[in-house]
Amino acid sequence: MKYAVLVLILLAVGCNQPNDRVLSGVTVFRTKDCPVKNPFLKDSLPDRWRFVKLETSDDCLIGQIQKVAVHKNFIVVQDDKRTLVFDSTGAFRNRIGQIGRGPQEQLSMGAFYVDGQGEFIGVYDILRKKIFRYGFDGKLLEKVGYAEEMDFIKDMSLADDQNLVVLFTNAQDYPNEYGVFKAGNYAFRDYALPYRVTGATSCGVAQPSMAKNNGMFLMTSVLNDTLYTWHDGRVDPLYVIQTGKQAFPQKAIDDGGPYDYYPEVVSKAQKKGYSSGIERVWLTEKFGCAEYHIYRGTGTYYLNNELKEITFHAVNYLIWDLKTRRAIHYSPAGTWGSSLFYPGRKTFCTATENALVSCIPAYEIAGIDRAKMDDDPIYSDPRIREIVDSTEENDNPVIVYYPLDSI
Template identity: 25%
Template sequence: MNQKQILVLALFSLSFVSCSEKSKTGNSKSFTILPVEKAIAQSKAAEVNSMFENVVFIPLETSEKALMGEVLKIVAHNGFYYLYDDAGNLLRFDSQGSFVNRIGAIGKGPEEYGIIADFAIDKKNDFVIVNSLGKLVYYTTDGQFVKTLKSETNEQVMDVDDTGRIFYILPDNAQPASVTSAEAVKVVAPDGTSLKTFTTTKIRHSGLSFFNSISQKEGTMYYKEEMGDVIYSINAKLEKDSVYGFDLGKYAFQEEDFDMSAMEKWKNLYRLDKILIGKKYTCFNLQNGLIGKEICPLFWDGKELVFPYAEKDPSKKGLFINEIRITPMAESNDELVCLAALVDILKNKKSVGIKYKNLKNVNEASNPVLCFLK
């Protein structure tokens, strides 16, 4: 991540999800403590072929109208894939990697968006919603403007449930010492009316703020507070329950670690970035450190946690296929939609080209490559 990106993140006080609180109780009958600390300490080579039945690489179309930078988010919907990057592009591709259309346009007009804080898809109404810090801009899936709604500038990271309701996970903004509780999640109706808020169990009183994360699967939302170690669910009736205890142990960020002076310590710490729920596995993306996007997936099959590393190099934490780093980004129909590291493809092009022939034409100027794991 360059300095410009770091300044933008700090300016808008966005916050990734982390954990440190040692709560070991839950309200749900199915509450499970996930021994993340143990899984990290006992990481092992990923046996991708035994974990997934099929591996497919799909290079995205590279053309002047479809050029993309660093991909920040992917959403799968109705066989299409929506990607937005660090340059503010929001594009739609089909399952073969062909460019379909751009969503909206960057600008200051009423039908345009500026900085994209986040985006989500209202699957009930087939709308793409762009959160542009102070307003929500609705588009059809083919990119046509629908409407604009006002929002608060701190209502940034979001997802949308099956009824069109918007769920925001609000940033932990280093509250004053006198504050003991703050909003963690805000639920908003499709017309912008506030419906319900959920408060934190523990908040920070100092340090930097980064992104938080909220995920949904079949209408149920899942989130984790900035300083908590419990993953919560919110169902269609807006009832909150605890699902997992997320025990990062010595690998968890503490309050004092949210400071630039602790950068050296960051390389040994992890925080929860995203939850992707499939039928066979739940994938928890762990971010290593605070700056950058060094993502290491953690897989849970209901019995065992697996924190993988590259088969030929145990120092490389993460999911690798033929020495290519694979970063899970979305889940669709029990299939993980991942980004494949272009630099690794180019480095191993000769060996991977034998098995994955569609990677032969990938070069330094190519668009990102998707990898589908089923």
């Protein structure tokens, strides 16, 4: 597979430049030129946010969340043990798949993807070497074997109706970030984007991000300020986000590797004044949203009587119009919105056609200091107060939709 590496860009397209300044199909956003704006509030109130409390029962208790996907009237949540389907009101509908040794059961349950056109959920089973396809009602539709190159993946997403892109575990034996397979029979097509940093074990240390909405597909790359897209049988750069920091040199990465813990590499880049790359990306019908971190210093804490170092960074978002390529800069840090519900305080987990979506753990909601709620305008919304008052520590998470109609 052919993909481009940006070595030198002679022209740059700022956040408010017209489309004809795009260089060779690559748009360059300079965050310092972007106006600072909060696109999620109207008249300082969250009037259009939507809240969905996921039902809590013995049949659907959610553990450590791995992935959330929203499709039409369904919310699909995968934790470290199973995949569950809720409706748009948060009511539990059914499980997807069952672990067991029966002919219709999975031996393992890994990453999943949603095929909106085919109306099924594909769940990866590394032990059976198959992808199990289920309807949204949990009924098993078929089992399809996959090519041997698909082993040890962490995530998967359709790039289009013909191609499935998978994200590999970041370890020495798996040097590529992505692989592309045929969506119908999972036959191998090619690898893409070698990892700039690898882990010492197969548990993985870095997790790039993929996003898809309608005809657009984007992927990040570890310690990289470029966003790539799948187009016409190849991976090409589409956007570059210049955060004011230079790219982290490969030699500086190699000098400390292989790594057991990816944040070690991120912290190293930030402390030396380099960019740690684009962390995650999301797509709605009209807008793209990329998350990046800016270093703010270090601190220490004790763990098992041993002094550990912790790195502090500010989470930032670049949000841009997919057609006009005009962009804004948004950060939840340093605003009056100290509320847990403030957009981006809990990083977005997915996107719909017109909204970015967060998944807020119940134990964090239950831990909110009620005495401080009156000082935060966000809590003047009665819906949020009702959620706080009715949420217990062991409840399932709350899904929050943040509509994004204009920037």
